[in-house]
Amino acid sequence: MAPSTISIVFFSLILLISHSNAKSSRKPEAFTFPIKKDDSTNQYYTNIQIGSNSTKFNVVIDLGGKLLYFNSINYSTASYRPVLCGTPQCSISSGGGCMFCVFSPPDTPCTNNSCTDYALNPFSGTRGYSPLGQDSLLVRYARGAHRYYTTVDNFPFQFSDPVLREGLAGPAAGLIGLGRTQISLPAQIASAFRVRQRFALCLPPAGGDGNLIVGETTYSNPFEGISKSSLFTTPLIRNRVSTFGNEVIGNLTHEYFIDVKSVRVGLKTLSLNKTLLSINNKDGSGGTSIRTVRAYTGLHRSIYMALIDEFVKAAASQNIKRVASVAPFGACFGSKTVTSSKTGPQVPTIDFVLHKKSVYWRFYGANSMVRVSDEVICLAFVEGATNLVGPTTSIEVGGYQMENYLLEFDVASSKLGFSSSLLLHDTSCSKFGAS
Numbered sequence: 127m128a129p130s131t132i133s134i135v136f137f138s139l140i141l142l143i144s145h146s147n148a149k150s151s152r153k154p155e156a157f158t159f160p161i162k163k164d165d166s167t168n169q170y171y172t173n174i175q176i177g178s179n180s181t182k183f184n185v186v187i188d189l190g191g192k193l194l195y196f197n198s199i200n201y202s203t204a205s206y207r208p209v210l211c212g213t214p215q216c217s218i219s220s221g222g223g224c225m226f227c228v229f230s231p232p233d234t235p236c237t238n239n240s241c242t243d244y245a246l247n248p249f250s251g252t253r254g255y256s257p258l259g260q261d262s263l264l265v266r267y268a269r270g271a272h273r274y275y276t277t278v279d280n281f282p283f284q285f286s287d288p289v290l291r292e293g294l295a296g297p298a299a300g301l302i303g304l305g306r307t308q309i310s311l312p313a314q315i316a317s318a319f320r321v322r323q324r325f326a327l328c329l330p331p332a333g334g335d336g337n338l339i340v341g342e343t344t345y346s347n348p349f350e351g352i353s354k355s356s357l358f359t360t361p362l363i364r365n366r367v368s369t370f371g372n373e374v375i376g377n378l379t380h381e382y383f384i385d386v387k388s389v390r391v392g393l394k395t396l397s398l399n400k401t402l403l404s405i406n407n408k409d410g411s412g413g414t415s416i417r418t419v420r421a422y423t424g425l426h427r428s429i430y431m432a433l434i435d436e437f438v439k440a441a442a443s444q445n446i447k448r449v450a451s452v453a454p455f456g457a458c459f460g461s462k463t464v465t466s467s468k469t470g471p472q473v474p475t476i477d478f479v480l481h482k483k484s485v486y487w488r489f490y491g492a493n494s495m496v497r498v499s500d501e502v503i504c505l506a507f508v509e510g511a512t513n514l515v516g517p518t519t520s521i522e523v524g525g526y527q528m529e530n531y532l533l534e535f536d537v538a539s540s541k542l543g544f545s546s547s548l549l550l551h552d553t554s555c556s557k558f559g560a561s
């Protein structure tokens with residue numbers, strides 16, 4: 127008996143040792159950024175910590191944004207360095223040239239020969255042309271129930287002109303870009319930790335919590351199951367022409383586009399001008415982008431009119447009563463005439479049919495209707511505005527339509543994975559996290 131007891135003890139000791147070795151040598155692969163929604167602006171923001179003093183502040187999330195920019199008097203650090211011209215960090219920006227800096231963090235002298243870039247405020251349209259700096263960004267990762275922190279050294283950003291804060295959600299000191307550039311958050315994390323360039327986004331409705339997970343991970347359940355077995359996948363396509371025309375250098379847009387081929391209300395396919403649905407390769411107009419910096423999906427006027435027409439008809443056939451519209455929405459209904467279900471108000475579904483018929487993004491009432499008063503709910507789509515500084519995109523999928531969907535952006539292979547409404551799976555983005 128005795129020898130076998132010893133060998134069991136010995137065996138489990140080896141297991142323990144190898145287990146703890148595996149733990150300490152495994153490099154971090156996925157980083158979590160909590161997301162909240164600001165009620166008054168409908169913007170989504172996360173919290174970052176930067177510099178030797180780990181200064182904390184909120185930054186608005188811009189899915190198609192180029193880089194991190196902020197301006198805050200609270201940023202005190204001993205580890206800030208300018209990005210100098212001719213350095214590798216400079217060459218991955220879109221390189222607006224070299225200059226003597228104007229804006230620099232408190233107590234940091236301006237430096238000649240600084241590498242500059244453009245930062246864009248997507249709400250005001252204001253562009254800031256200022257030097258780039260770098261500092262250590264503290265990032266959080268999880269191992270089981272434990273949370274750990276590590277840093278991305280030399281994380282590039284712009285300490286911007288305070289004017290770039292105008293129009294940002296009150297609690298935010300700047301904006302962080304997740305776009306298709308080499309200096310965006312996902313690109314920098316991928317290069318710092320040598321992980322695949324991908325991220326998962328789960329936007330919360332107002333009052334809820336969501337998460338952005340950058341890198342590769344398994345999720346907590348039921349998300350792992352949803353991710354593995356029930357995501358739709360569609361190509362992320364590129365618009366070769368920047369949607370911000372006078373961004374002098376860097377011709378490809380940083381935004382994520384998908385190929386919406388048709389739009390359905392219930393089972394009825396809208397009759398649309400197909401030219402508007404694809405990207406015009408010459409001038410970059412048309413097509414469908416996904417933008418967290420738009421509160422509601424904006425549609426080209428002719429698409430919007432067709433959607434409203436068909437939706438109103440389909441709603442009427444369910445005895446849903448139309449009432450006077452409340453701007454900016456074009457179709458509103460008496461909420462007492464609508465029943466509710468686990469996917470929100472029970473209204474006709476709206477589908478964005480993608481590159482093939484079997485792949486479609488379906489919106490139920492929780493994502494297609496917004497409450498504007500006790501008695502009135504409105505179709506949560508708006509007429510898109512003309513882009514004054516570049517080509518106009520026909521469909522811009524906005525934040526409200528993304529809430530409580532799991533979206534996986536695999537930038538490395540240019541694919542978007544998206545779940546059906548998490549409400550159908552009896553869960554929500556508040557529960558989304560790494561395992």
Ligand SMILES: *[C@@H]1O[C@H](CO)[C@@H](O)[C@H](O)[C@H]1NC(C)=O
Pocket residue numbers: 183197198199200299
């Ligand atoms: C600076 O920090 C204080 C205290 O945390 C906060 O109330 C304030 O809003 C911050 N200011 C800026 C500009 O970020």
Ligand SMILES: *[C@@H]1O[C@H](CO)[C@@H](O)[C@H](O)[C@H]1NC(C)=O
Pocket residue numbers: 178179202203204
């Ligand atoms: C970091 O914070 C401490 C305490 O607030 C402050 O005394 C120090 O000056 C800060 N360091 C820098 C480099 O700003």
Ligand SMILES: *[C@@H]1O[C@H](CO)[C@@H](O)[C@H](O)[C@H]1NC(C)=O
Pocket residue numbers: 226236237238
């Ligand atoms: C920056 O460059 C200008 C023009 O060459 C020069 O006059 C100035 O002394 C430089 N400033 C610093 C801080 O190096």
Ligand SMILES: *[C@@H]1O[C@H](CO)[C@@H](O)[C@H](O)[C@H]1NC(C)=O
Pocket residue numbers: 367377408409
């Ligand atoms: C940028 O795009 C425009 C429009 O497609 C094109 O005419 C121009 O040559 C491009 N510039 C560069 C530098 O690629």
Ligand SMILES: *[C@@H]1O[C@H](CO)[C@@H](O)[C@H](O)[C@H]1NC(C)=O
Pocket residue numbers: 399400401402
């Ligand atoms: C379809 O849209 C394109 C692009 O805006 C426009 O040039 C064309 O005239 C439209 N066709 C019809 C039939 O309205």
